[in-house]
Amino acid sequence: MAKNTTVEEARAAIEQDFKQGYDLPVYVYKPWCKSCEICVAFCPKQVLEMGEDRKPRLARPRDCIRCRQCELRCPDLAIFVCEEKAK
Amino acid sequence: MAKNTTVEEARAAIEQDFKQGYDLPVYVYKPWCKSCEICVAFCPKQVLEMGEDRKPRLARPRDCIRCRQCELRCPDLAIFVCEEKAK
């Protein structure tokens, strides 16, 4: 299992990733993910797949319809759907 | 309140009374009666009245219809309706 982190550390790491140009619709905070695969199994558009690290990865990001089913069903609060970018 | 008696004593006393010629439709075993007046109040034929000793007495025995309401409602099992005499 991942090393323990606090909410503050999670925030900081996520902010850092976004600063470095993350712009996919769904964000996975891997240190909190326990690899249950619920998000992958119930994504209605097969946006997610399990990666080699046994964490979900965005295989088909353009198919995401932002339904938030992955976010609502993640038992670890480790995945969320990003807001659409203001253009 | 009446002196305490056992079921055996009650039986013996009642048997004795019957031997001595008791032949009314309703029998009150006074040592167990606590004078609550329920039997008097709910007799549909006003057969019973409270006596001077604050125990029920048969004021109008011939009116008894043997409905057993007094027996069913006595909280002290102190009153019962006798079987009709075989003639």
Added chain:
Amino acid sequence: MKIHPAYEMLRPDKNFPNVWCPGCGHGIVQGAIIRAVQKLGLDRDEMAMVSGIGCSSRMPVYCDFNSLHTAHGRAIAFATGVKLHNPKLHVIVITGDGDALAIGGNHFIHAARRNVEMTVVLMNNMIYGMTGGQYSPTTPIGKRASTAPYGTAERDFDPCSLAKAAGAVFAARGTVYNAAELEKLITQALAKKGFALVEAVSPCPTLYGRLNREGNAVKMMQWQKENTVNVKAAEKLPPEKVRGKIVTGVFHDAETPGYTEIYDRVIAKARGA
């Protein structure tokens, strides 16, 4: 027969009159239980009467059955043990509203859930009689008790609804005024193979009646007479005509295997049968 028909089922060596206050309904319930047992032709030795603590719980002392007078609220737990040890016994639990539903509430709902075969006769006088008139889980909201001089702030349980929701196969209510109906309900309950509740509404003139200015035993019985409606009639009436009244009759009657029956199947499975 020239002897009161109940006397053959009373303990010959116990002192009478019984311990209950003049006009207390509990003795009427005792009479109804004895007549129900006689009507079903059950032998005294087939009966086990188990009680907890409280006014009603004194009853097993007077009945000439196998009997067990246990700890406050725990009658149903002991009765479960009696039934599992000897499933042939007809187990009657004698309890009150405080004993069964306050301290004993969890035993009550869990025995109903497990459907342990027993008849629970719950004498509901809506107050703690033995200990001085404290309010109980069935004291109606607003009514006075020694611990509620301004009226209780708590709503009351409906023991029959609770038993049904918890899993009982039989739930019925009678009054001591209508002792014949009560006897019939207890007879039905004794014939069930599962957890069967009979709630017997039984006046406490000494405490409840006095604190709530409801008069003596006769007046409280008269109130029952005038304010009881049968469940079948109640279903056809608008709710405001039923409010504040005692609804009597059978509320729930189902057929589900009892706990000892299912437990026997587990034993058979474990033995590889």
Added chain:
Amino acid sequence: MKIHPAYEMLRPDKNFPNVWCPGCGHGIVQGAIIRAVQKLGLDRDEMAMVSGIGCSSRMPVYCDFNSLHTAHGRAIAFATGVKLHNPKLHVIVITGDGDALAIGGNHFIHAARRNVEMTVVLMNNMIYGMTGGQYSPTTPIGKRASTAPYGTAERDFDPCSLAKAAGAVFAARGTVYNAAELEKLITQALAKKGFALVEAVSPCPTLYGRLNREGNAVKMMQWQKENTVNVKAAEKLPPEKVRGKIVTGVFHDAETPGYTEIYDRVIAKARGA
């Protein structure tokens, strides 16, 4: 917002990931509670989250509310104290099937009877997870547990029926599969002024799933998806089409004054107002 919306209501200094096993539904319930609180625009300081002992009862550790992690089965008793002391707080009780209905069964029915204003979120995983898979009062009859290798001999409670019969003003059931419906039910419950129960059916893949060969978390969620029927649809179906399914939705929604409201009236009366 570039942060998970729930993070603002988590305790910043607590270690994550949370303590629950991979795929345990309890974290999904936590997410639904936080979204319900946010939807109602409630402040963290207006919330009090009270729990007992068990897997689900770890939740208050992670939520940045006023919180109280108490003794086994006693969350509702402590929550009653919290609410009476400060009626302005929105009190959420976090409990499991063992905590709420076995050791805590009496607190459960009595708080419902008194209609103490609180939202009880009962995570029902049908087993004792933390202590090794013992059967609980909601393990369905015949299912396996570490203490029932041949299947349980006991029937299960329906927590919603029990709460309603005991006096609750709101009783609803949701699943973690349908997390959106669950969130809606919790939002409704939080808005009630009385005892409100939301039963959240939450899989335990580690113990219940393994012992009953129901597969991993995904398979258990898939089962929920395929075997859930809404109460309104269920009412129109023949019983055999509903048997063995999870019925979700609002079972009971009533308006009755809550306990603190009635208690205030007693205080006013005592003061001669």
